[in-house]
Amino acid sequence: MATFPTPVDLVVVGGGINGTGIARDAAGRGLKVLLCEQHDLAQHTSSASSKLVHGGLRYLEQYEFRLVRESLAEREVLLRAAPHIVHPMRFVMPHVPQLRPAWMIRMGLFLYDYLARRDTLPESDSIDLRAAPYHDGLKPGLSKGFIYSDCWVDDARLVIANARAAADLGATVLTRTACVSARSEGALWRVTLQPENAAPLEMSSRALVNVAGPWAKQFLNENINLDTPFGLKLVKGSHIIVPRLYAGKHAFILQNDDRRVVFVYPYEEHYTLIGTTDVEHTGDPGEYSVSEEEIDYLWRRKPLFRPYSHAGRRGLALLRHSPVVR
Ligand SMILES: Cc1cc2nc3c(=O)[nH]c(=O)nc-3n(C[C@H](O)[C@H](O)[C@H](O)COP(=O)(O)OP(=O)(O)OC[C@H]3O[C@@H](n4cnc5c(N)ncnc54)[C@H](O)[C@@H]3O)c2cc1C
Structure with missing residues (x-):
């Protein structure tokens, strides 16, 4: 059985955005860090x-x-830190007076523009949905809308960039290596790691962070034998991808009578993504699939758009969907 000779300062359990972000930050502060991910980096929620x-x-x-x-301040940080994978995106919100009055939306957008420092992103505005460039794809009858800024990121690459930076700062990053148990002994954690195709590794650490995402409670209860009064509710979200509904690089944000919002944005070159739903997930965190009800819910958001030549219900492709801890 292999062993690590010295205790590390921090073991990070989980290679999603939280785990890799923590590993990078801790390594940057000079701590000796080991991150283990049971599967691949960013394989799940991230x-x-x-x-x-x-x-x-x-x-x-x-x-x-x-x-x-x-969150707005962090948006600026990310834009500056990773401009190669974080891209500004304009969001168009068609106005539906029965759902929210225009003054309320204007006030919300004003706050959104000025609550935090904004260096490069353009501010919000009112727009005419009958005119180019935002009319494309929309059904006639929609005239007024609002537009504001947010960003799009290649989420998996953001995880990899953090893991890479953590490694460059001296962290050990082990993929396909599960943390199968950890017990506290004096000032140290005795940790057992199980690589996919090798013998277990025993090591010790001064601290341990549980960033196992949807597995966080399972890890606490089954792998470290700790109880907590706090429960975790798993919530699953789904997106659907349809053939492209409109030209342009902007997104739409749709208000709904159940007060939820659904967004629609260009996906790859020829597709449009519609998302997302929000339903409770029970059972194994690693086993999830989109339900017919979720597909129907997202599909029903489409009527704001003109029927597109071949965007039939049968043409739906499903994007990955994953439980997340809320
Ligand atoms: C549908 C949906 C849409 C979302 N949209 C957005 C959005 O637009 N913007 C946004 O900012 N956030 C969004 N979120 C939230 C965001 O995706 C999550 O908050 C984030 O990905 C959680 O990252 P994580 O590292 O905590 O978990 P995960 O990415 O799930 O990572 C946890 C990792 O721990 C590993 N693990 C578990 N047990 C062990 C073990 N014993 N040993 C080793 N490794 C283990 C798992 O394999 C997994 O890779 C969305 C989430 C969902 C589900």
Whole structure:
């Protein structure tokens, strides 16, 4: 059985965006870090997200001003740190007066523009949906809309970039290596790692971070034998991909009578992505699939768009979907 000779300062369990971000930050502060990922980096939630770097416009309705301000500030940080994979995107919101009055949307967008420092992204505005360039694909009858800025990111690459930077700063990054147990002994954690095709590794660490995503509670209960009064609710989101519904690089954000928002944006060259749903997931975190109800829900958001030549219901392709901890 192989062993690590010295204790490390930090073991990070999980190679998603949280794990790799923590590993990078800790290694940058001079800590000796080991990250283990049971499968591949970004194999789960962190490559199946909606890929938006956003401040959370809809949280303003819940008076979460601090959360939105902090997220907007982080959006600027990411734009500066990774401009090769974080791209500005304009979001068009058709106005539906029965759902939210125009003054409320204008006020929300004003706050969204000015709650945090914004260096390069253009501010929000009112637009005419009957005119180019935003009329394309939309059904006649929609005239007024609003436009604001957020960003799109290649989520899996962001994880890899963080893992790479952590390794460059001295962290050990082990993929296909599960943390199968950890027990606290004095000031140290005794940790057992199980590589996919090799003997177990025993090591010790001064601290351990559980960033196992949807497996976080399972890891706590079954691998470290710790109990917690806090439960975890797993929520699954799904996206659907249809043949391209409109020209242009902008996204649409659609308000719905159930108060949820659904966005629509160009995906690869020839497709449009519509997402996302939000339903509770029970059972194994690693086993999930999109339900017919979720496909129907997303498909019903389409009526704002003109029927597209071959965008039939049968032509749906499903993007990956994944449970996430909320
Ligand atoms: C549908 C959907 C849309 C989303 N859209 C957005 C969005 O637009 N913008 C945004 O910012 N966020 C979005 N999110 C949220 C975001 O994706 C998650 O918050 C984030 O990916 C969580 O990352 P994580 O590292 O915590 O988890 P994960 O990416 O799931 O990583 C956890 C890792 O831990 C590993 N692991 C588990 N157990 C062990 C073990 N015992 N040993 C070793 N490794 C283990 C797993 O294999 C996994 O790779 C979305 C989420 C979903 C589901």
